[in-house]
Amino acid sequence: MPKGIMVVQSGPSDPAREDEYNEWYGKTHLADVCAVPGFVGARRYKVRDGGGEGGAGPSYLAIYEIEADDLAAPLAELRARSISGQIKMSDALQMDPAPVVTFYELIE
Numbered sequence: 001m002p003k004g005i006m007v008v009q010s011g012p013s014d015p016a017r018e019d020e021y022n023e024w025y026g027k028t029h030l031a032d033v034c035a036v037p038g039f040v041g042a043r044r045y046k047v048r049d050g051g052g053e054g055g056a057g058p059s060y061l062a063i064y065e066i067e068a069d070d071l072a073a074p075l076a077e078l079r080a081r082s083i084s085g086q087i088k089m090s091d092a093l094q095m096d097p098a099p100v101v102t103f104y105e106l107i108e
Contacts, residue, residue, distance in 0.1 A: 038074025
């Protein structure tokens, strides 16, 4: 069965809303995404000590594990659930710039 990961770089819409952002992401968003068939796990990370050069860019990273016969299917279902509102979004999530989402397929 093919495996992949979805890597999402994001951050709070305002530094004053960081706790709200983390509450939503950790207690709502991860569960919503992992409820999509094919998403089998997730982990979150925070940039340590101000990040890399210049400290610019999103301060949080989420890595979602995907396993499916067709890796496009879980991504399509995630998109459909996001559009329909089944995936609950929060205005504590920074959208300008938007989160950076990248998909990787495991090579063996």
